[in-house]
Amino acid sequence: GENVEQHPSTLSVQEGDSAVIKCTYSDSASNYFPWYKQELGKRPQLIIDIRSNVGEKKDQRIAVTLNKTAKHFSLHITETQPEDSAVYFCAATTSGGSQGNLIFGKGTKLSVKP
Amino acid sequence: EPEVTQTPSHQVTQMGQEVILRCVPISNHLYFYWYRQILGQKVEFLVSFYNNEISEKSEIFDDQFSVERPDGSNFTLKIRSTKLEDSAMYFCASSERYGTGPQEQYFGPGTRLTVT
Numbered sequence: 636g637e638n639v640e641q642h643p644s645t646l647s648v649q650e651g652d653s654a655v656i657k658c659t660y661s662d663s664a665s666n667y668f669p670w671y672k673q674e675l676g677k678r679p680q681l682i683i684d685i686r687s688n689v690g691e692k693k694d695q696r697i698a699v700t701l702n703k704t705a706k707h708f709s710l711h712i713t714e715t716q717p718e719d720s721a722v723y724f725c726a727a728t729t730s731g732g733s734q735g736n737l738i739f740g741k742g743t744k745l746s747v748k749p
Numbered sequence: 750e751p752e753v754t755q756t757p758s759h760q761v762t763q764m765g766q767e768v769i770l771r772c773v774p775i776s777n778h779l780y781f782y783w784y785r786q787i788l789g790q791k792v793e794f795l796v797s798f799y800n801n802e803i804s805e806k807s808e809i810f811d812d813q814f815s816v817e818r819p820d821g822s823n824f825t826l827k828i829r830s831t832k833l834e835d836s837a838m839y840f841c842a843s844s845e846r847y848g849t850g851p852q853e854q855y856f857g858p859g860t861r862l863t864v865t
Contacts (some may be wrong), residue, residue: 667851671792678793678840724792728851732758735844735851736782736805739792 637662639727641740647687648715648749656743658725659707667735668708669685670699673722673742683710715747751775753857755841761863762831770826770860772841781824782842782854783816785809799826799846831864838862841845 639659648654660668666687671679685692685699685708692699696715701708712719722744726737755772762768774781779861783795797804798816798865815827824843828835 669853671856678858681853681855684853711812726792735780735854736794736807737784737792737854738794741791 637727637738637739638727639738641725641743643743644741644745645744645746647746647748650715650717652715654710654712654715654745656710656723656745658709658727659705659742660727660738661706662663662727663703663706667728668699668701669714669726669737670697670710671724671726671739673724675721679724693718702719712745715745717747717749720745720747752853753841753843755839755857755860758858759858759861759863761865764833765830766862768827768828768831768862770839770841770862771783772824772826772857773822774824774841774843775845775855776822777845778843778855779846780804780844780854781816781818782844784840784842784856785833785837785841786859787837796825800865828862831862833864836862836864 641658669684672682673679683697683699685701696713698711722742724742725740728735756771781798784792786792794807796806813829817825838861840859841857842854844854859865
């Protein structure tokens, strides 16, 4: 089955700097890769996603890149702000089907220092 | 904006007892999911549900677990005989089937289950 590895486990940056979180996946049939932000004690919230037919997607300060050949995808946050501090999870589908059962990485705790 | 809702927010139960966790998915969504998150760990897939039957389940979802859509709005997860290791946050999620391929999944606020 699908396995998702995520690095780093913790990341500390200064306000205004960029942050990059990387994930690799094992199942070449996976075709959907969302990123979730989870604040302490709250639900995971979808912040951006990418499908296997594109290589990059951007939404304001957040971008995701996908390299299907290497089976890795990355989250890029520019001009970080203290409110970006949270745990970020990458995920991938287990199969190429329509169920979209998500397999998550272990998460990255991002701390943005003012 | 419509949201997935879950009740209760916190459930404390004794080992061996049955619990039912309840979810109300977003009204026009057709796929439903349960995930769990042990404290400080990653979110783990349990089961997906579509058209009144289980689509897929993980190794975690053994015979002690069951899901049901008893009416047009609720989606429940039942744990028949709880174990200490079932203590976790349980998230319900739903997605809208539109076209082909996986769709965005929206998570509920979670139910924190504590088994003593």
